[in-house]
Amino acid sequence: MEPYLYGCRLDQDIIDLDQTVEHLQLALNFTAHIAYRGGIILFVSRRRQFGHLVESTAMKCGEYAHTRYWQGGLLTNAPVQYGPNVRLPDLLIFLSTLNNVFQQHVGIRDAAKMNIPTVGVVDSNCNPSLITYPIPGNDDTPVSVELYCRLFQMTIRRAKDKRRQMELLHGLSKPTPESS
């Protein structure tokens, strides 16, 4: 996380917000494109303080959330757990990349294994290596998590509205998942 830090003052790491802005721009743009093309977005966070907030955000966007205990084979063993033709999420958004024991969330590694892109808010105690679009930022305070939730919700809603608009104007067909 050192490249993303501006410095350290009184034992408190200060994140470089100029870099945050750039990363946030890239991440939101990517999310918007995924939502525009009708992809499944899964919000993940293992912080109990913000679990309800994250689930409500997902519900308002019309996307999916997972703020509970992560069962081991969720992504890697999905056909067995859910059914043969289940569709996996196309994007994972981590509002906090750590789990309750301050280790890296299993979902990051599993998404990398299943070739699913990830967007994640990485704090100064997190490892940003496996995340496709890291956003260096604070994941501890309610104010900052609410900000991120609002931003993602706004992005996804705008993308979906744009899609609907384009469908009406140009007669585009509804987004269908291509079988890989």
Add this chain to the structure above:
Amino acid sequence: MAAYCGRTLGAFQRKYACSIFSMATAQLCPQGRQICVSSALHRKNETNSEPRKFSAEFIEKQVGEFDIGKRHLANMMGEDPENFTQEDIDRCIAYLFPSGLFEKKAKPIMKHPDEIFPKQRAVQWGADGRPFHFLFYTGKESYYSLMHELYGKILNLEKYQDRLKAKGLFSKDAKQISLRATRWLTKEEVETVLLEGISTQDYTRFIQLLEQLISMPYHSVEEKFILQYRQQLEAQSSKQTVPQLEKDDRGVDFSRAEGRRKSSVASVILRDCGSGHITVNGHDYLQYFSVLQDREQLMFPLQFTGMLGRFDLECTVSGGGRSGQAGALRLAISRCLLSFLSEGEVENLRQAGLLTSDPRVKERKKPGQEGARKKFTWKKR
């Protein structure tokens, strides 16, 4: 009509539309001679492929065939097709296809397709693959959505209470919902409500959150939601059968009841407006039961309800020894008394144990031992 065998049959194979009996197909061997091969050889290894999917139309077709077959069977056996129950079907199939096999699952059966084909969960995503429920990827969507809803209610209540405090309208003694004579739903009942299994920790957490909701002063706002998860407790005494109160020739109330204890059978007639006379098998109870303990057993129900000198007892008892007879009489007297008592007193009697029949009987002697428990002398060598 199709009578299904317990094991998988050719009828379900979509590739080979065979009947239930295996069909022999003719094949040409290299020399040009015909060789008959049974369809069992054509069947590929089923354990390797994924478990068979039965579509909704297929199941519906099977249900239709089953209903028609049921009517045919009823007509065949000369019975009424309208009121033909599953037991009648089983009886008729056992008659038409007698089987000497011991394994129940190997015998021919004809049951409703819902019982034969394994239940499959309804597909939980639409045509484009997107799941319907927003918590689908957690695995336990009903349970977690319930927890989400409950936590949302707690947060809303806190905000409401804060608003009231800000306006100065907050009062600690707000309306409380009455929870007496109710209990929380058990884990099994919650599982039936949610239609999915939950673990003990999940259930404990759920009850903890509900208790937290109830502990808030203004929880009566969510009364309807809370009462959904409370179960009424029935008073056990409501299940007690009270003997009928009859009137004899002189207009005096009396009731009859029976009781058993340890191979003694007793029958008692309790007459009102008496003076405490007790007759057992025609003799006075002082003569019949010379031991004080047995007479105390007889008097205990009357003494407990405080009606010692009010009733006349006419008892008959047979079988067993003196203690067993006394116990049987006590049970019979308590049962008779029920028709003269109010609900609360019946509950008191039940709590005292006077209405429970004692299930203890003599334990049998086992081979290799002296008695029921006593062993032969143990010798070290």
